[in-house]
Structure formats: structure tokens, C-alpha cells
Amino acid sequence: xxxxxxxxxxxxxxxxxxxxxxxxxxxxxxxxxxxxxxxxxxxxxxxxxxxxxxxxxxxxxxxxxxxxxxxxxxxxxxxxxxxxxxxxxxxxxxxxxxxxxxxxxxxxxxxxxxxxxxxxxxxxxxxxxxxxxxxxxxxxxxxxxxxxxxxxxxxxxxxxxxxxxxxxxxxxxxxxxxxxxxxxxxxxxxxxxxxxxx
Amino acid sequence: xxxxxxxxxxxxxxxxxxxxxxxxxxxxxxxxxxxxxxxxxxxxxxxxxxxxxxxxxxxxxxxxxxxxxxxxxxxxxxxxxxxxxxxxxxxxxxxxxxxxxxxxxxxxxxxxxxxxxxxxxxxxxxxxxxxxxxxxxxxxxxxxxxxxxxxxxxxxxxxxxxxxxxxxxxxxxxxxxxxxxxxxxxxxxxxxxxxxxx
Ligand SMILES: [Zn+2]
Ligand SMILES: [Zn+2]
Numbered sequence: 001x002x003x004x005x006x007x008x009x010x011x012x013x014x015x016x017x018x019x020x021x022x023x024x025x026x027x028x029x030x031x032x033x034x035x036x037x038x039x040x041x042x043x044x045x046x047x048x049x050x051x052x053x054x055x056x057x058x059x060x061x062x063x064x065x066x067x068x069x070x071x072x073x074x075x076x077x078x079x080x081x082x083x084x085x086x087x088x089x090x091x092x093x094x095x096x097x098x099x100x101x102x103x104x105x106x107x108x109x110x111x112x113x114x115x116x117x118x119x120x121x122x123x124x125x126x127x128x129x130x131x132x133x134x135x136x137x138x139x140x141x142x143x144x145x146x147x148x149x150x151x152x153x154x155x156x157x158x159x160x161x162x163x164x165x166x167x168x169x170x171x172x173x174x175x176x177x178x179x180x181x182x183x184x185x186x187x188x189x190x191x192x193x194x195x196x197x198x
Numbered sequence: 199x200x201x202x203x204x205x206x207x208x209x210x211x212x213x214x215x216x217x218x219x220x221x222x223x224x225x226x227x228x229x230x231x232x233x234x235x236x237x238x239x240x241x242x243x244x245x246x247x248x249x250x251x252x253x254x255x256x257x258x259x260x261x262x263x264x265x266x267x268x269x270x271x272x273x274x275x276x277x278x279x280x281x282x283x284x285x286x287x288x289x290x291x292x293x294x295x296x297x298x299x300x301x302x303x304x305x306x307x308x309x310x311x312x313x314x315x316x317x318x319x320x321x322x323x324x325x326x327x328x329x330x331x332x333x334x335x336x337x338x339x340x341x342x343x344x345x346x347x348x349x350x351x352x353x354x355x356x357x358x359x360x361x362x363x364x365x366x367x368x369x370x371x372x373x374x375x376x377x378x379x380x381x382x383x384x385x386x387x388x389x390x391x392x393x394x395x396x
Contacts (some may be wrong), residue, residue: 001289005247005260014245015236017228023216029286030215032260036248038213045210046241048235049226050204059358061232064201088227091199098244149394 001025002003060105060122062087070094070103077101079136083126083155085109085143093141101139104129109147110154121151123158130162137165144171199223204230258303258320260285268292275299276319277334281324281353283341284309291339299337302327307345308352319349321356328360335363342369 001007006028013024023116031039055061056068063069070076074179080101084090085108093099106121118124130138140155142148156166172180182190199205204226211222216258224338229237254266261267268288278299282288288301299395304319316322328336338353340346354364370388371380 001292002266002285003251003261005250005262009243009247012236014242015229015233016225018221025289026286027214029284029289031213032247032251033242033285035213038210039244039248042210042213043241043244045203045207045243046237049207050241051218051235052203053201053230061313062200062204064203068200086227087200088224089233091223091227094199104266156233189259 035122055106056105059103060107061090073167075100078134081130081135081137082140082141084137084141085148085151087139089143099139106151109145109151111147118154119160123155126155127162130159130164133163133165137167140166140168147169151155209239254303257301258305259288259301273298276332278337279328279333279335280337280339282339282344283349287339287341297337304340304349307340307343307349309345316352321353322354325356325360328357328362331361335365338364338366342367390394 009031010021010024011026013019013027014021014054015155016024031042052064053062054064055072056063056066058067058071061070062069080099081104082093082099083104083106084093085106087105090103090105093103104126106123106126108116108121110116110118110121129135134135138155138159140152142151152168159166168195171186172193173179173186179187207226207229208219208222210216211225212219214222217225229240250262251260251385252262254261254264254269256265256269259266259268273300278297279302280291280297280299281302281304281308283304286302288303291297291301297365302324304321305317306314307318308316309315327333335354336352336357340349350366357364366393369384370391371377371384377385
């Protein structure tokens with residue numbers, strides 16, 4: 001429609017998650033008709049971000065430097081290490097404001113059928129990180145999926161020989177969750193893991 | 199989060215219509231973690247589109263050339279001219295496959311309170327376009343809003359002296375519309391504009 005470059009822009013916008021053909025068209029028209037300056041700014045930000053952002057050498061989260069701000073921070077508890085699957089999880093936990101330790105990003109979860117074993121998600125490197133005795137508690141914050149659970153269990157086994165406590169983030173009914181809409185697996189977990197109030 | 203350039207990318211993505219802070223974050227992470235090549239392609243497409251796409255000199259729709267493909271086409275009926283508010287409307291009508299004439303894009307609608315009068319939406323130029331006697335029917339396809347209706351009525355007045363038929367796209371219950379969910383203004387229009395079947 002309109003021109004080859006218009007169609008190319010619509011196609012290029014389709015790489016964004018949950019952007020279908022209709023919203024890509026709407027976005028392209030909006031940018032060209034109403035916000036060319038914003039479009040140029042977005043192009044610049046995309047070029048900059050792809051050039052400069054990469055994995056932190058220590059925790060494997062994202063940074064523009066050799067080592068990320070969280071790893072370098074003196075204000076965070078080095079004895080607490082939170083293990084997550086991806087940088088998106090680091091972001092979610094940071095935004096919850098519930099954690100003041102350090103992180104370790106696996107970059108995935110165990111998935112033997114896809115050929116993703118302990119080496120592929122850097123478990124030997126994590127065990128090595130734990131071997132200096134600085135960390136006293138590892139919080140396993142992999143996803144509450146079958147793969148995330150399996151990965152957490154594997155990590156407990158792999159760290160058996162180390163003098164470190166390992167905990168798993170709680171699973172249960174989400175805040176505001178109405179029981180009739182919560183799936184039965186979650187509900188049965190929530191009953192099983194019930195906590196004493198009195 | 200993560201780095202300045204990450205935050206800048208999240209901010210830049212917010213200019214896209216209906217992208218809030220959460221989805222901008224999700225998009226930024228997706229691009230950096232999963233599709234750097236796509237991100238670079240999008241940056242390129244944005245730069246190209248903003249540089250090369252502009253208004254058609256004849257119909258004021260969008261094109262990369264002096265005059266758009268629809269205006270130049272010999273396969274379209276030059277006697278039929280469809281007047282719309284924006285290039286998005288040209289796209290919607292083209293995609294409906296219901297029209298084989300030419301277009302005229304106003305670039306807005308009359309809105310006296312915002313200082314948008316006939317000059318601002320190029321009505322004198324449209325009247326001039328109609329003056330060569332080539333067009334025999336003008337289809338008024340401005341939006342079915344108060345402003346779109348007012349603009350259509352104004353155009354009928356402005357073209358009173360010209361030997362040209364003017365029609366308005368039909369208003370009524372949309373395809374698949376269940377009456378109980380259709381607003382009462384639309385319903386009353388639909389009853390008023392009822393069509394004889396037998
Ligand atoms: Zn780090
Ligand atoms: Zn044109």
C-alpha cells in the first residue's frame with residue numbers, strides 16, 4: 001500500500017512481540033503522518049541499543065559495560081544470590097522492589113529434548129561462582145513451569161556439596177486472585193504450601 | 199533498568215500507538231535478547247520511510263514519488279472521486295476492495311473551535327480539482343462522526359454550483375452487528391435509512 005518503503009516499514013514492525021498486520025499498519029501510518037521525529041529517534045535508539053547492550057560478564061544480565069551496575073554495587077547483599085532464567089526476570093524482580101542481593105541469569109532452562117543441558121545454561125559457571133563461599137543463600141527464581149521447576153531441582157542437586165542454603169520462591173494464589181479463576185494445579189500447590197497464621 | 203540505552207529504547211518505543219510502559223519494556227528486551235537483526239532492520243525501515251514517503255501532489259495520500267500509483271493508474275475510473283479524511287481511510291477502503299475510482303485526502307475535518315476551517319483542509323483545492331468536469335460523482339467518505347458529517351455537508355454546499363453528483367457512504371448496523379449491542383444513534387440511523395427489499 002502507498003509505496004514499497006511503507007510496506008517494508010509495516011513488515012519491519014511485525015517483528016515486535018504481539019504486533020499483528022493491522023497494528024503494524026496503524027503504527028506505520030502514525031509514525032509517518034504524526035511523528036517523523038519520533039520515528040527517527042526510535043531508529044537511533046534501536047541502533048544504539050543493539051550496538052552497546054550485551055551480557056554482563058559476571059551475572060549474564062544486560063549492561064553497556066563490562067560488568068553491570070547491580071554486580072558492581074556495594075549497597076547490595078553479596079551473600080544473597082537470586083538465580084533467574086532471563087534478564088526479563090531480573091527486571092520483574094527489581095521492579096517488585098523485593099530483593100536487595102545479587103543476580104545470576106541462566107539464559108534459559110533445562111530442556112533435554114531441545115538439547116539444552118546444564119552446560120548450555122552455564123550451570124558449571126554458577127557452581128564455580130558459588131564455590132568461593134561468599135554466597136550463603138541461593139534463591140531459585142526460575143519460572144513456575146515444568147522446565148523451571150526441573151531446573152531448580154537440578155541446581156539443588158548440583159550444589160549439594162556446597163555449604164549454601166537454597167530456597168525456592170513461593171508458589172500459590174496470586175495477589176487479588178479469585179479462587180474460582182485460579183487453575184487447579186496452582187490451587188492444590190497453595191493448599192499444600194499453606195502457612196500457619198496462628 | 200540495565201543501562202541508559204536500554205531505557206532510551208523503552209522510551210522511544212512508547213511513541214508507538216497503544217504501547218504502554220510494560221509492553222515497551224517487553225519489546226525492548228525481545229529485540230535485544232532475541233532479534234538484534236530485526237531491530238537493525240526496523241531502524242533502517244524507519245529511516246527510509248521517514249525520508250522518502252510524503253504526500254501525493256494530486257490526491258494528498260502518501261507516496262514515494264511526485265504522484266501516487268492510484269492517481270497515475272489508467273485502470274481506475276477517473277469519473278469517481280472518493281473524499282476521505284486521511285491516508286488511513288484510503289488504506290481501509292482499498293483493503294475492502296469496494297472502490298475502483300480515485301481519491302482525495304483532506305488531511306482532517308472541519309473543526310472551527312480548533313481553528314480548522316475550509317482552507318486548512320484544502321477544500322478550495324478540492325473544488326478546483328472538481329472544476330475540470332472530469333469527475334461525475336463525488337463519494338463523501340469522511341468519518342461517521344459529528345465532524346465528519348459536518349465536513350461532508352459543507353462539501354455539498356461548496357460544490358453546489360458544479361455539475362457533479364455527491365453521495366455519502368451508507369451508515370447503519372455493521373456487518374455481524376447484533377442489534378442489542380449497537381448504539382441507539384446508529385440504530386435510529388439504520389431504521390431511518392432503511393432500504394426496500396421487495
Ligand atoms: Zn551483572
Ligand atoms: Zn495520489
